[in-house]
Amino acid sequence: MKLNIIHQEAIKLVKEVGEFIKEESKSFTTAKVEHKGFNDLVSYVDKEAEKRLVEGLGDILPESGFIAEEGTSNKKGEVYNWIIDPLDGTTNFVHGLPIYSISVALQEDDKIVSGIVLEINRDECFEAVKGSPAQLNGTPISVSKGVDLAQSLIATGFPYNDFDKMDDYLSILKHLMQNSHGLRRFGSAAVDLSYVACGRYEGYFEYNLNAWDVAAGAFIVQQAGGKVSRFNGDNDFIFGREILSCSADIYEELLTILQNQWKHSQ
Template identity: 35%
Template sequence: MQGSANLNIMIKAARAAGRSLVKDFREVENLQVSAKGAGDFVSRADIAAERIVHEILSEARPNYGWVGEESTSHEGKDPTRRWIVDPLDGTTNYLHGLPHWAVSIALEHKGEIVSAVVFDPAKDELFMAEKGMGAFMNESRLRVSNRHRLIECLFATGLPFGGKSELPAVLRDLGRLLPATAGVRRSGAASLDLAYVAGGRYDGYWERGTKPWDIAAGILILREAGGFFDTITPEGDVLASGEIIAANGDVFESFAKLIRQA
């Protein structure tokens, strides 16, 4: 993919943060004897990765705003553009030594995501997209699946943990969806869930309780691969609402109907 200058900067930042995270990931297994020690270590790794991303992006585009999971948001001198960054999506996986996590970077312009990168360092898979230019994983163009029967489709979601209020709704979702589909997976990284729908590995994804940095990059990658997304409550704003439903065009309506049932 021949990307813009902004996309190339984003790729540089994601790869640099990924290298730092991979180096620290090798130490995580040695820290599992102490949950507190491992947790503190991963927190430092997360913050260090965000600092790397911030330094590279702000040096190249000092006037852009910033929204990051681990740092204070701020508006730039250019109020129309901002970076939306999750330096380590899948922190719990990382903490437990599971090699499924990503660096997610999106560029928003006038309220719309226009460039996106989701980098999975453990698998060396770089998902990327720009508005109107298609979506790619490394050198391969991404397209959503063409499955059109729910019973053949595999879906992804995020399951609430730690007593979060979304649990009853998600359990109801699962009760309706599991009998009607080929299954549901919970892999622990929203950015990769959306990228996997874009590449046809999953046929759809939904989740409640997301943050903008969880899904900002993924929604553009999905759209550019031919997918559809919306809020679970129709006509809302995906980034502001904290809820999302996404799928290929053939099953979106039937999938959404199941999830949206009262």
């Protein structure tokens, strides 16, 4: 199968699984929550959604492997691997906050070639495939242009189980509160990245992340003309546990702030 066909089939599957999650949200209660660790929640919805994604994506590309949050499959592909977060924003889902998503990326060797983020409640499908511009529900999108940091809205994620870098983090927040339009914390890294891609946010940064949180969204940002890196400027953001994503206009300024304040970054 050609990459564009694989991509379109994957979008169709993601939307089907999104309908499953939306339907389950109507009757979900906190009594159905499990704990993987401190403040690290999971439910049967995450697990079933991942199972459906793994089965469907395996049918679309049989030789592919998987890097999936809930560990449904440990199969490793020689060339192709799907990087999957079946429900990014589980805590929001559990509490009935309507900001959560499905994130699916396809990795060819060490490069992402397809990214899909479905924001479930707004029915917004952000997607990109190698060689084509990023799109939202079929319409091309772009990161913000001609906006400096003082005019920017910045997204982040609050620490929830790793507080070792709290002082550095609070120092960054203080600076950005005083030098931007404001900060937002929605609770889904994939949504935050997608909002950078379409210009709703000018920038986003967060640490203590996994590949499935960022792989699809970061690729979509890049295909929308944005810049993505770790806090120290290197490109190992998929597996590097931290990410800076923003428009080209504010990238250097935001990177400098992070480098000056984030003393623990390697």
